[in-house]
Amino acid sequence: MLIDVHAHFYHPASARPDWAERNASRLAAGDRIGIRWHVASILGSWGRTSPTYFPSPADVTAGNDALRQLAAQHPDRIKGYVCVNPNFTAHAEAEIDRGLAAGMIGIKLAASRRADDPLLDPIAELARRHGVPILHHIWQHRRRDWPGQEASDAVELGRLARRHREVPFLLAHLGGGGDWLHTLPAIRDLPNVFVDLSGSGVDAGMLEAALAAVGVDRLLWGADLTLCTGWGKLRYLERILGEPDLDRVRWRNAAGIFPRGVFE
């Protein structure tokens, strides 16, 4: 079994006119790689009618609806995160309740508000109550603000994770840009923070460093926007891990933090 914990899909109201081709490409490449489950999110309109990382409430709802429709079309392949913008607390809470009730299995926080901001506390509390993890977009070592997002790094996510010890947090795309060497020591002692290995970065030494810092039980395989780099990292892990540990990264760790039985 292989679970991609960090997938995305597009929809007709998103900024990409080739949305259907991109979705089909992900599923086809996933079949080739052996991905059993794509755990995915849609970030609003992907910039078409509100910014990708600052989606309007209406776009958040539309994106989540589109993802549920896609999951309904592929009930044996796609699971969904409820994407929310924590600046709109009431809307975010309602969206989480609505999405989880409809079968979504986690919460996606992107970069609308810094991870350590108190506005994220009610979101984390809802995650605890529902027993679902939070996938949080991370810029590895954010030394400044980057255009288009209020990104967070591992130190900032760590502050949130310390306040909500019962909630599993997926630190997004270790290979997704920024300095992963800064990230690993920041979360070493936070057992509720799991490292999503996705992203285009395939630096030599990164996987070994992640293993050394947090152990194999806190690594999760994912691809994000580049399945080729995800598959490359998986192939490398096949070289350096034995079968039991490889299975942990491929799917067992994920199965342990999402609601029981959702991948059966």
Added chain:
Amino acid sequence: MTPGSTSRSGARRIDVNAWIGSYPYRRIAGGSAEFLEVEMRRNGIERAWVSNLAAVFWRNPTEGNAELYRIAEQHEPLEAVPAVHPGLADWETVLIEAKARAVPAIRVDPLFYGISPTDPAVVAVLRRAGQLGLPVMMAVKLEDGRQRHPHDGSSELSPAHLRALIRSDPTVRLVITHADRDCIEQVVFGATPEEADRILWDVSCVWGPPIDDLAHLVAAIGARRFCFGTGLPLRIAESAVARLDLLELTPEERIFIERGNIERFQP
């Protein structure tokens, strides 16, 4: 040249983007020829064009060439791609030596030397290399801009630089590593077909599905424009191989990318 028969698994790949030496901004496990050879065997790479990573950052990068030649002599699968610094007075001597040693290409990294890629001295080196039948390798970047060390202020080769260089002389041939789709498109469609045909692009930073940048480019400009590159030992080689495995190619196209195109480009 017509590539020889090989399997789709690409057991005879040529990696144009491999390095020995150390990197100043983070620890890398590799750096030795022995490490490269192990990784090459694991990834079905038969030969590698190797540059000296440390020397890119030296004030006189050509000082790294002696070590490169020595290693290539001792390790048959490795071929030296020596550095030529256009700002140093002895650049032509370095170039002549490279030709005499029958290297497959030279490399020029003007932005790491602090000179403009379109400086007349750079153009002069490229023109002379062209006259000698030597392709010139240039890296658009070595590290993703998002993760660079604070002291790494090197900028990236731009499409404008590359268009200017390929137009500078009809004998100039370039092997460009670490370029993305946008860069490649801006150069290929900003050049005549004859100019564009004198550039090969490695696949190390051209993404696969679901973005499908590489598939799009192969469909738009053809498989003959690309060659195989990994970035070893800064990056794991498995990613470049996986990228090709996810691409719908005919066996002939696959061989072109894995070795045929770069063999055609060699002196």
